[in-house]
Amino acid sequence: MLKMTSDEVVSFLADEFPQIDDLGLRVERLEKGRARVRMPFQNRHLRPGGTISGPSLCALVDVTMYLLILARLGPVALAVTTNLNINFLRRPAPKPVVAEARLLKLGRRLAVGEVAVFSEGEDEMVAHATLTYSIPPTETGEPQTGSTDYRDTAL
Amino acid sequence: MLKMTSDEVVSFLADEFPQIDDLGLRVERLEKGRARVRMPFQNRHLRPGGTISGPSLCALVDVTMYLLILARLGPVALAVTTNLNINFLRRPAPKPVVAEARLLKLGRRLAVGEVAVFSEGEDEMVAHATLTYSIPPTETGEPQTGSTDYRDTAL
């Protein structure tokens, strides 16, 4: 079950991460274990050769996975990225890109997911990332995702 | 031996990567196997909690390693990042950060390096990244770094 709707997540992120506006990100889908976010093509993301820069793709995959975790845990949780591994596979076309994120694990202390990035309307993957987030303990000392909750969850 | 000076690298990058100006990056050191680049503290890099965002650190480590490779191969080479793996270790202080890059390998087809990021004037590492770049073949079909050049080089 999600603790926040897509609109709530977007509104929360817009307040907290002004950079998201810079990237023009749009949440296209947000479900229990998956999220899709679209990044428009903008000249300022480019690197030589006219392709989208790696750091712009890093920002896209990080935000996409972050909002998926946020929707699951609710806004009390400020999960922190601890590891990002990204493979740049193909030169993106000069068009929008779409990130498809999937949670691989949502444990009590760590969340791990993968994100595939495509040029809009195309089948071949532009980039693939795996990310790990540390989930802070709550103030009561209780983890935010109990083992019961976790076992009930088919990600 | 470097094929470009620090000034030449900076000038080349400024023309080609307008985003570098956005980040306010400054090359502090550029030697055969090492580079140091400083990123000032700016509000627009922040994420909730007042810390520097992961994607800003991704941009910093990518640029730092890129210019080290560029200085070695010269401006004809547009190396392409193929893999970036970054561990975020500690919350950066609200101050500038400094990236220290080191080449681990400069082969004919791949270059691999590591980058450590510190808050300016502090000892503990804020982030650590390893990056791989694909080096394109030259038009003549000759690799840009011959095996002789490579064996002569103590990185």
Add this chain to the structure above:
Amino acid sequence: MLKMTSDEVVSFLADEFPQIDDLGLRVERLEKGRARVRMPFQNRHLRPGGTISGPSLCALVDVTMYLLILARLGPVALAVTTNLNINFLRRPAPKPVVAEARLLKLGRRLAVGEVAVFSEGEDEMVAHATLTYSIPPTETGEPQTGSTDYRDTAL
């Protein structure tokens, strides 16, 4: 199209990698862009707590992706692993594990794929890896996968 059948791949690997026998690996599926390999549960792979060791899982994911590339390129190609990134997600049960590999890119110089590992008969992922291989040039100087071949291929 595959250049080797499952049997040919297994026979080639058995000759070249005696360690594969040690692990008791069995190829369960081998298609154009996917492979599945099963590793039996053996006491010698264990680490404290009775779980399968990380290095055994590393060997499993490396072999699974390697044979997928081998089947595509044929036995002339000795692709070399250049990067392995693996996330250990859950403690594997004391039972066989199954690795499901998928090619993300088969370029002329680099191949990239991902491998998901499950305890046999279970849904939750035990480990997830991404791997990169360098594909050597052929003696004629011709890449083993031409751009035509590559574009024709829906992975």
Add this chain to the structure above:
Amino acid sequence: MLKMTSDEVVSFLADEFPQIDDLGLRVERLEKGRARVRMPFQNRHLRPGGTISGPSLCALVDVTMYLLILARLGPVALAVTTNLNINFLRRPAPKPVVAEARLLKLGRRLAVGEVAVFSEGEDEMVAHATLTYSIPPTETGEPQTGSTDYRDTAL
């Protein structure tokens, strides 16, 4: 400060990880933030072309970092590898290899380190890995490395 001597670590590991004997590993150095472990050259680690297999190097880097964490936290802590990222840089010579590990962070919940692997007596790096370990909470609910301990420690 270390909670275990090199001999105690080796004895603990020999009991718990029979695979270590298989690899013939020898701890050459064990200090607060660094460890060096040597792996002899053995035919059974080889892969085609006569070079040491990737999984053997994975086992080496994992054990080297694990014993460094073990020495710091003491034998009560069974840290678990959560992420391993390794770059294979050069074909190892047919001789022993030496792994040099360095802790980058020892937090209350996560430890991160890097390991460089060299052929014995040579300067060029054969492989470079970064690893993350999850540190389990103690039964009392107290973290095994308090924030005081951590701040006192220059890694």
